[in-house]
Amino acid sequence: MKYLVNRKKTKLHDYLTMAAFLPANIHHMTEESYRPEVIERVEELRRSVPDLADGLLDFRIADRFLFFGLLRQLPADVMTPADYLTAARRYITDFDDEQYLQRLCLHLELPYPGRDLNSIQTVLRESSFDDREKWIGLMIFTDPKTYLLRMIDRLDEVFDALGAFYQPLESTYQERLEQLGDDEIIADFQLIEETFTQDLSRFGAIEIVPTIFQPYSAGLFTFNDRVQVALGIDMADSIRRKRQFDTKQKSDFFKNLSDPTRYEMLMLLVKGDYTNKQLADELGVTAPNITYHFRTLLKDSLVKIDLDGERARYRINREHFNRMLLELSDDLDLSGGAK
Numbered sequence: 237m238k239y240l241v242n243r244k245k246t247k248l249h250d251y252l253t254m255a256a257f258l259p260a261n262i263h264h265m266t267e268e269s270y271r272p273e274v275i276e277r278v279e280e281l282r283r284s285v286p287d288l289a290d291g292l293l294d295f296r297i298a299d300r301f302l303f304f305g306l307l308r309q310l311p312a313d314v315m316t317p318a319d320y321l322t323a324a325r326r327y328i329t330d331f332d333d334e335q336y337l338q339r340l341c342l343h344l345e346l347p348y349p350g351r352d353l354n355s356i357q358t359v360l361r362e363s364s365f366d367d368r369e370k371w372i373g374l375m376i377f378t379d380p381k382t383y384l385l386r387m388i389d390r391l392d393e394v395f396d397a398l399g400a401f402y403q404p405l406e407s408t409y410q411e412r413l414e415q416l417g418d419d420e421i422i423a424d425f426q427l428i429e430e431t432f433t434q435d436l437s438r439f440g441a442i443e444i445v446p447t448i449f450q451p452y453s454a455g456l457f458t459f460n461d462r463v464q465v466a467l468g469i470d471m472a473d474s475i476r477r478k479r480q481f482d483t484k485q486k487s488d489f490f491k492n493l494s495d496p497t498r499y500e501m502l503m504l505l506v507k508g509d510y511t512n513k514q515l516a517d518e519l520g521v522t523a524p525n526i527t528y529h530f531r532t533l534l535k536d537s538l539v540k541i542d543l544d545g546e547r548a549r550y551r552i553n554r555e556h557f558n559r560m561l562l563e564l565s566d567d568l569d570l571s572g573g574a575k
Contacts, residue, residue: 249466250449258289364524424472505552
């Protein structure tokens with residue numbers, strides 16, 4: 237496996253992440269899920285640009301912001317926020333509508349409806365999307381170029397306003413970024429590599445982008461021939477300093493196992509990979525029902541997903557299970573010894 241550290245893309249990934257955090261009703265910042273310093277940083281961000289969150293939710297469907305998905309379609313030499321905006325406009329203007337919509341359907345696990353309005357409405361009506369997401373889907377399928385160019389115009393406004401907030405943050409971490417060697421960043425990534433919800437072994441190269449806005453998180457972006465990881469600069473050190481799972485994560489683990497449908501899903505995934513439809517057929521439930529349960533399992537890192545085949549395929553996250561069981565065994569003293 238080849239590793240490449242790319243510090244030139246730090247600001248781009250931080251800007252996209254900040255844009256995703258602006259809508260307050262998407263990311264509920266509780267201390268159960270986020271560190272206090274991250275909550276304070278996000279609240280400061282929202283106060284600094286109070287009017288820019290409006291409309292960003294128009295570009296989020298099936299738990300994914302479209303501007304993150306678009307990053308996967310852009311050339312590898314897109315380094316900065318300005319590069320992103322320029323390349324995105326060029327890509328949207330030149331892309332073939334049909335090909336883009338077919339890829340989008342694969343990503344969203346939808347049958348491709350073509351361009352017929354009645355077919356589009358039928359597919360969206362039968363999807364697991366909420367009413368807002370169905371409206372967004374209708375706009376995309378009706379006129380993808382106009383819709384996505386409007387998204388880039390909105391991002392242009394957001395990026396322009398983020399500079400005043402980001403500059404002090406960038407200055408604070410600049411020396412740290414300069415002192416960290418590439419070998420140290422690669423070692424940090426290798427420490428957390430197995431926790432990702434995708435199988436990375438089939439990719440020839442992994443591009444690691446150190447990020448600072450969310451220093452304790454990591455994001456994964458898959459391309460045809462490589463993987464790009466946005467790695468929070470403090471994430472690995474945080475893992476080294478403490479045990480991996482807190483009490484809530486362990487409680488959520490038991491909650492997932494106590495749900496009959498999720499337990500049966502996991503029993504099947506232990507045996508091999510499944511698509512959404514295959515799981516639905518095996519368990520005798522609807523595909524939207526599988527999607528609902530899978531999102532919960534994915535959020536808690538119990539399963540992995542491969543979005544790069546013809547259809548998304550689900551698999552169990554064996555590494556996560558093994559680490560969780562080891563900690564539970566230690567917590568509950570299941571070795572048989574009495575204290």
